[in-house]
Amino acid sequence: MPKVYNSIIVPAPIEQVWSRIRDFHDFSWAPSVITSCEKVGDGDGRSVGARRRLNGALLDTLIAYSAIDRRIMYSLDEGPSPLSSREIRDYVGNLHLLPITTDDTTFAEWSGMWESENTDAVEYMNGVYRSLLADLAAGFGAKR
Incomplete structure (x- = not known):
């Protein structure tokens, strides 16, 4: 089972960081990676089952959401190679915040x-996650 893991320190209180990322349909905080985030279907960005299409190519579904734990988990349902459904199965992504x-x-x-x-x-995916986290931290003043 392939796995990736990346982390970063964001120079802001957890409440501010969570406020920025908590909407599954809003990737405005990651401009160097995500050029478009389209809501798919009726679910709002905090409801399990919500779907999004990133950069016109990646289709994700929100599978777990906890404002208390500050955690967003999603499945990657379809994407271009090397993320296509012919190449990978049962992808689960997990974005989690913890206070320092x-x-x-x-x-x-x-x-x-x-x-x-x-x-x-x-x-x-390591490259994608590193870039997303760098954008997140840069949005709070960290150097890229």
Whole structure:
């Protein structure tokens, strides 16, 4: 089972960071990676079952959402190679925030795992998650 994991320190209190990322349909905080985020269907950005299409190519479904735990989990239902449904199965992405209480900053971690016979998507997804987290931190003044 291939896996990826990336993390970053965001120089802002967790409430501010959660406020920025909590809507599954809003990726305005990641302009270097996500050029479009289209809502698919009727679900709002905080309801399990909500769907989105990223950059016209990736189709995701919200599978778990917790404002208390500050966690968003989603499935990747379809995408271009190396993320197509012919190449990977059962993709679960997990974006989670934790407070760093010593200096009122936020630890953000993003992971993904899926079933596949190969690991072609690992390098690709590591790059995507690193860039997304860098955009998130930069939005609060961190250097890119």
